[in-house]
Amino acid sequence: MFKIFIVEDDGKLVSLLEDFLTKYEYETYSVKNFDTVLPQFEQIEPHLVLLDVNLPKYDGYYWCRQIRKISTCPILFVSARDAKMDQVMALENGADDYITKPFDYEIVLAKIKSLLRRAYGSYATNQNGWNVNVNGLILDVERLELRLGQQKIELSHTEARILEELMKKADRVVSRDRLLEKIWDEQAFVDDNTLNVYITRVRKKLAQCHINDALQTVRGKGYQLKANWSIES
Incomplete structure (x- = not known):
């Protein structure tokens, strides 16, 4: 079962994502302390990270860079910031893809499946x-x-x-x-x-x-x- 680490400070959205992804047999984990995102990542060892840009203390770009120092696992940004430069910054900091809020859950699922296939599946x-x-x-x-x-x-x-x-x-x-x-x-x-x-x-x-x-x-x-x-x- 693939493990997905959700780094998002909107509790309602986290709950909805977890409920949705669990239906498709993904094992989900959400961040518990935004000061220790990287140690939590290392403990969980997820196959994919869903990452917001606007987070407490450090933004998603920062945590993306930290994760990239130790892992090449797929990182998918999910953010309300829809400017082209925000997407460019995410990709340049190591992300694999970017989705803007509000989003269609089926599109999120399609992107997750695609990234997991490319990283671990038949197209790896x-x-x-x-x-x-x-x-x-x-x-x-x-x-x-x-x-x-x-x-x-x-x-x-x-x-x-x-x-x-x-x-x-x-x-x-x-x-x-x-x-x-x-x-x-x-x-x-x-x-x-x-x-x-x-x-x-x-x-x-x-x-x-x-x-x-x-x-x-x-x-x-x-x-x-x-x-x-x-x-x-």
Whole structure:
């Protein structure tokens, strides 16, 4: 049974979410003390986190960063803040997706199912147990790790899936639709801006390996990872 950790300070909403998710055989836990979100996360070891932005003391962005230091489990923001920048900030701080309140519970369920499938189920990146190598850059799909020489960069599940697709088709254009299809099951529920944010994150991970300008945007078509990149100091 999958465990879902709900970090939300609206008690009524927490109760409704727990009742709804329990019907679908999810094991739910809600935060008890907003000063100790991370220790509670470590104790529960959830498979997925539902996280609000506006929380007592520290906001959801802060706790998302803290969780990302120790875990790559899916994080789904559920917030009344609907500005594009709020969603961008959530994704840039390590979230996998973002839903604005008020929301349809069926959409929340669809997103949860999709994220769990991608992280642990039949579409999980780490099920393949193999590496992708492009010009010495190695994507370890089992360890969610990007390696170049002695350099090792940790990846989220979504970052790994994007890089896997781009590296397998190095020097070829991968369409935006193909990346969305590869990453999310429920394309109708995905904000197109989400992919832009993840592409930026992938570029930053490549930059940590001193690889710049290898991932190029092909206007009107998609993205292309150049295989003849050179390391920049």
